[in-house]
Amino acid sequence: MLVELAIGDAYGAQFEFADPELVEQHNHLQYIAVRDDAISPGSYTDDTQQTIAIAELLVEGTEWTPENIAGKLVEVYHRDPRKGYSRRVKIALNASANGAEFLKNIDPNSDTSGAAMRACPLGIIHDLPELVERVTIQAKVSHNTPLGIQASLATALATHYCIYEIGELSDLGEFIVSQVPGDWNVAYDEFVGQKGWMSVRAALTVLSKHDNLADMLKACIAFTGDVDTVATIALGAASNTARIEKNLPDCLYQNLESSNYGLEYLQALNERWLELKVVPNL
Structure with a gap:
């Protein structure tokens, strides 16, 4: 999951808020410099870095508290500073040496995509009430709004x-609606702005309409807008199911x-993360 998620982020980062004509011209599944102000081709952004933070916390078995979650976000940022963070979060990270300071420095009143983009690893929690509790705690650290x-x-x-x-991907939206308020089962076909629900609904639309990762990734980018987050979420989820063909080009x-x-770190962390999966008794 972590590798495909990072590929979605790194590929999408070149197209984030790019002109639609550039997207249409260059969306061919190769890392290329589409925008002069984008990060180096093949490099990932804060989407993947924050996801790494959540995955590390899970595999380390750290007590799931706001301070520990905030502390891990601070840790991964300072050890490997990345582009892509919002101004609000970056200021708080730069001003913080630990989780307690981050909680004091961050304004959590936001409904943008930061808490959603890093939530994929929490899907491995088998017990749904526990999943909901842990996701909610981590979201409130930086995005403490209903949306x-x-x-x-x-x-x-x-x-x-x-x-x-759990079921066919065409039924994914209905499953989420049964657990979380929102129009998660309504297809999204617009420009993706910075609101978290936009990126998630776009990703769910892609998940429900395609049966392979290559087509999914191109479809994520075709929305235009905050497409690296769309691709991070869609590939992060889809890479975990046998119902989806894993056919991304080797070059990615x-x-x-x-x-x-x-790459090697992501592969190793992913193996540790997979050990958390609950295997049913046969």
Whole structure:
């Protein structure tokens, strides 16, 4: 999951809020510099970095508290500063040395996509009440609004649905609606703004309409707007189910960044994360 999620983020980052004509011209599943102000091709953004933070907390078995969650977000940012953070969050991170300071420095009154983009790893929690509780706690750290929390829950539930093969992907929206208020079963076909629910609904639409990762990734980018977050969520969820063909081009794996927290680190962390999956008794 973490590798495909990072690929979606890194590929999508080149197209984030790019001109629709550039998107149409270059959306061919290769890392290329589409915008002069984008990060280096093959590098991921805050979407993946925050997801790493949540995955690390889960595999470390750390007590699930707002301060510990905030502390991990601070830790992963300072050890490997990344582009892509909103001004609000970046100011708080730069001003904080630990979780307690971050909680004091951050204004959590936001319904943008930050809490949703990092929620995929929480889908591995088998018990739904526990999943809802943990997702809500992590969302409130930086996005303590009804829409911010709901978008984060929808992301985690989408991943949960795929991990545990609950049903057909065409029924995914109905499953999420049964758990979280919102129009999660209504197809999204507009420009993706910065609201979390927009990215999540776009990702759910892609999940319900495609049966392979390559077509999914191109469809995520075709929305235009905050498409790296759409691709992060969609590929993060879809990579966990056998119902989806894993056919991303090799170049997207081979040219994903090889930094200290790049491809090999993501692969290793993903293996540890998968150990948390509940295997039913046969």
